[in-house]
Amino acid sequence: MDNNAGSQDCLRTQDCTLSAPPHTHNLGLLRQGLMRTAQRRGTATAMATTVEDEVEAPEPGDGPRLGFVGAGMMATAMVNGIVASKVTEPDNVFVSAPHRSSLDRFAKLGVRTSDINLEVASGSDVVVVAVKPDVVPAVLREIAPHLRKDALVVSIAAGIPLAVLEQLAPGKRVVRVMPNTPCLVSEGATGFSMGSLATDEDRDTVHALMGAVGLAVEVKEALLDGLTGVSGSGPAYIYVLIEALADGGVRMGLPRAMAIRLAAQTVKGAAEMVLETGEHPAVLKDNVCSPGGLTIAAIESLEKNGFRSAAMQAVIAVASKSIEMRNAEEEKRTK
Ligand SMILES: NC(=O)C1=CN([C@@H]2O[C@H](COP(=O)(O)OP(=O)(O)OC[C@H]3O[C@@H](n4cnc5c(N)ncnc54)[C@H](O)[C@@H]3O)[C@@H](O)[C@H]2O)C=CC1
Numbered sequence: 001m002d003n004n005a006g007s008q009d010c011l012r013t014q015d016c017t018l019s020a021p022p023h024t025h026n027l028g029l030l031r032q033g034l035m036r037t038a039q040r041r042g043t044a045t046a047m048a049t050t051v052e053d054e055v056e057a058p059e060p061g062d063g064p065r066l067g068f069v070g071a072g073m074m075a076t077a078m079v080n081g082i083v084a085s086k087v088t089e090p091d092n093v094f095v096s097a098p099h100r101s102s103l104d105r106f107a108k109l110g111v112r113t114s115d116i117n118l119e120v121a122s123g124s125d126v127v128v129v130a131v132k133p134d135v136v137p138a139v140l141r142e143i144a145p146h147l148r149k150d151a152l153v154v155s156i157a158a159g160i161p162l163a164v165l166e167q168l169a170p171g172k173r174v175v176r177v178m179p180n181t182p183c184l185v186s187e188g189a190t191g192f193s194m195g196s197l198a199t200d201e202d203r204d205t206v207h208a209l210m211g212a213v214g215l216a217v218e219v220k221e222a223l224l225d226g227l228t229g230v231s232g233s234g235p236a237y238i239y240v241l242i243e244a245l246a247d248g249g250v251r252m253g254l255p256r257a258m259a260i261r262l263a264a265q266t267v268k269g270a271a272e273m274v275l276e277t278g279e280h281p282a283v284l285k286d287n288v289c290s291p292g293g294l295t296i297a298a299i300e301s302l303e304k305n306g307f308r309s310a311a312m313q314a315v316i317a318v319a320s321k322s323i324e325m326r327n328a329e330e331e332k333r334t335k
């Protein structure tokens with residue numbers, strides 16, 4: 001992968017496509033993709049013809065409808081990000097879950113909610129399956145017969161392969177998406193893989209939808225396990241790092257709240273440096289380490305304590321579990 005990718009608008013390699021950062025052409029793409037969907041359905045009021053075309057944000061009630069089946073952490077992050085990005089009106093978003101209590105936070109955003117999955121299934125152009133992986137089969141069997149003829153099914157479940165999703169939703173266009181919780185603040189990192197019936201238009205729609213809430217990368221399905229290890233689960237490792245850095249600061253006398261803010265801003269700043277300069281992280285690390293200075297002593301300590309290996313093993317642990325889940329699902333499918 002090109003280390004300079006962050007400074008480019010778009011980079012296509014054999015295995016993946018990197019999109020530009022959010023708030024650039026992705027909004028146009030999302031609108032374009034979603035408006036196309038709406039036009040097919042006969043409800044579009046405006047139509048973008050090129051990615052660069054500026055189109056008015058859809059009026060409430062117009063435009064394609066995004067449904068979420070499942071109202072947990074990841075649905076919350078995606079819906080908040082999508083609503084904040086203003087790519088669609090809140091009342092075009094429809095969320096279902098069995099317990100009303102988990103829907104309250106969605107209702108506060110102005111999105112429509114229901115405790116009946118079939119209402120979301122039959123009323124949405126793009127249906128995001130956002131339940132735990134072990135619930136996916138039951139949910140897809142329940143909703144598949146009630147999906148709109150042209151509906152696109154997007155699964156965000158870890159470890160459930162496209163072949164299984166397609167078997168559970170026969171004849172439907174399916175895309176597998178692996179987002180992460182920073183979608184909530186429009187700084188997500190998402191990978192996605194296209195199902196066998198999914199079209200270029202669906203690619204644009206998903207690319208634009210997830211690009212509106214962060215970075216969106218298309219990968220071959222086999223790479224989704226490793227991608228989950230890096231970015232799907234990655235925020236959790238970074239929170240542990242922030243907490244640990246803050247603990248170190250507190251140990252040295254900094255007030256807790258200040259230490260957390262300093263640690264979080266340091267992570268954010270370092271990440272921005274990687275994305276914006278396109279430099280290899282090793283170069284940026286070297287720039288902090290003055291010869292004979294303080295930081296190189298910290299690097300020595302991190303290496304002695306297996307920091308680098310611990311981070312790699314974390315990614316591999318997630319990927320291995322994801323592969324295990326995928327294999328078990330494949331086995332059930334082919335039995
Ligand atoms: N949490 C994360 O950081 C990420 C999660 N994912 C995937 O997202 C999916 C959801 O994960 P979370 O949001 O973390 O889980 P969660 O446990 O927070 O949410 C699951 C939601 O599904 C609902 N639910 C349970 N049974 C249902 C049914 N029969 N019909 C409709 N809704 C039902 C629950 O009420 C709950 O709202 C999982 O498949 C996970 O692999 C993917 C990437 C990141």
Ligand SMILES: O=C(O)[C@@H]1CCC=N1
Nearest residue numbers: 157158228232233234
């Ligand atoms: O922990 C999990 O299973 C989900 C998938 C990736 C992040 N959270």
